[in-house]
Amino acid sequence: MDSSSLLNTEIDNIHHEFKMLLDNLRNKISEVPTLDPKEMQEALEKIRKLHADFMAEEKKVKDAERALENSMDTRQEVKDHLSSCIILGDMEVLEKNVKALSVAKLNKNICGAPGDEECSKSECGGALCRDFLGQRECGGPTCKGSVPVSHNATETAEQVENDLIDLLQKLGDSKIKINEAKQMTQGTHEQAEKLQKKITDSKKKFNREKNDTKDLINRVKDYLTDDMVAPEDIENLVNAVLAFQLPGSPDDIRSMIQNIRGVLTNFTEFKEDLKKLKDQAKTAQDLLEKAQDIRDRTKGIDVTDIKKTMADTENTQDKVEQDLEKAKESNGMADQMIKEIEKKLNNIETNLNSTRTPEMLEEIEALKNKTEMNREQAEQAKADADAALGLDKVNVLFDKLKNGNINQGNNEVANERLKNITMEAEKIAKYVQDQIQQIDDLEKKIQDLIRNKEDKAKEVAMLLETVEALQKEIAARVDGYINCTS
Structure with a gap:
């Protein structure tokens, strides 16, 4: 399914809601307002809230446009590469290399376990897994990936440094x-x-x-x-x-x-x-x-x-x-x-x-x-x-x-x-x-x-x-x- 059509539909819906709000605002202005400070304050708060939502939606639109542009560039680059492939054998090698690309294997080398499981079930986490504090979760006590091994090496180096300092002090005494x-x-x-x-x-x-x-x-x-x-x-x-x-x-x-x-x-x-x-x-x-x-x-x-x-x-x-x-x-x-x-x-x-x-x-x-x-x-x-x-x-x-x-x-x-x-x-x-x-x-x-x-x-x-x-x-x-x- 093409994501661009969904994005255009969402943009149209936002534009329609904005138009309805604008018409509603014009109707409210055309009517003789009752000077109720409480209602005015509530309306002002609602306007501020709607403005904040509007700004957030506008930011999402900009991000979507940027992602859309990147996707278009990627598609164009792929088309260029495909157009350069004249011999069928090259296409087969490229297809084989593409299929050989495995995020799970890379995740296993880095975190210690394949990344084809959900984060809640994976003992070693993954590249896209985060804990309840929002920090990236990669590695664990029994994991043998490069990240936990380097972390253990750092702790070992710090412990060795402390032991050497203590040994130097004892040698001085x-x-x-x-x-x-x-x-x-x-x-x-x-x-x-x-x-x-x-x-x-x-x-x-x-x-x-x-x-x-x-x-x-x-x-x-x-x-x-x-x-x-x-x-x-x-x-x-x-x-x-x-x-x-x-x-x-x-x-x-x-x-x-x-x-x-x-x-x-x-x-x-x-x-x-x-x-x-x-x-x-x-x-x-x-x-x-x-x-x-x-x-x-x-x-x-x-x-x-x-x-x-x-x-x-x-x-x-x-x-x-x-x-x-x-x-x-x-x-x-x-x-x-x-x-x-x-x-x-x-x-x-x-x-x-x-x-x-x-x-x-x-x-x-x-x-x-x-x-x-x-x-x-x-x-x-x-x-x-x-x-x-x-x-x-x-x-x-x-x-x-x-x-x-x-x-x-x-x-x-x-x-x-x-x-x-x-x-x-x-x-x-x-x-x-x-x-x-x-x-x-x-x-x-x-x-x-x-x-x-x-x-x-x-x-x-x-x-x-x-x-x-x-x-x-x-x-x-x-x-x-x-x-x-x-």
Whole structure:
């Protein structure tokens, strides 16, 4: 059915109604009107309403004319195309292409379902479907068209953007905490270096005391092999040395010194050598205590927690805070241990500085002077004996020979005891050497621990660089998603 005839009929009807209204209006004007304001107002409202309807109908007419013109143009274009088709085969191809055009298939690709159903029955809507708000309805939860897929992709991109922003914030917090842990580790490293310096100083002092001990042992050997030493003095010295034991505390050391001084009061010519033996024993005990303190101190330094924390930082972001808390606790324990170690070192230095070396040196010097004086008196007595009468000289020589035989018997006992003393001195020297070796081993272990801490610090720095690179990459991807969504 031709729509143009219907449109012309509708236009004629509108024109007829307008003419009737105009005639009616003229009749109303020709009559004598009654001046009723209410009726005039009603008539005015009716006229306005009719005018509005007229304008709406006029707009419809214009739209219909425009549609009619477009239809005429389309028909003319189709006629032109049909007139250009001379060969029958071209007409068949064109007819096939026209029949192949399917709005339903296109609607399925766009909205997710064919558009050959009513909008109320179609789950995915269509190109001409609208909801109760007047908005276009296309797509749905189970639809796979391009419109719902793009909508879901947009929502996913927004969610990813929010997640990436949250991840960047968490990474920033983690970076701050990692920097704090790095600073704490650096502080621990500095304290460990201070501790190593103190250990090095203690080792140097220990080496000096070791050399003094060796010198003391040599002087004891020289003293015991001296021909001027009397058997009674050797016996007293042997008894004092055999009764000597390494003390375990500063009070024991002071008590030992007092006992040795009590024994030395009976000696005249060899108190200096006995004093050296006492210094050697005290030095050996001090070195033993220092070695034990250093060993205990080194055992107390535990870096396993720090190493575990460095390794756990390579795990997922959710475990970073927990690992950092463990690192803080471990660093606190390390700080406390280092403070205790420093306190022990200070006590060791105080004990070492509290020795009475100057007083002993003065006593040794006095004993040297006294020994020299006794030797001079012996030489003077010998000169007087040489100047005596022949009989007296013979008697003196006989007495000396007799005393020599007695001394020879006593010297055998003294030599045996001297051998025992020498063995004891060698044992002490070996013991001191073992302690030195232990201290060297402890120092090597401490250096290994410090080197491990430095390696872990480097690993933390590399991890920070990795985090920064990851942040940059995530920021670049976020910018890409933002540009895509915008």
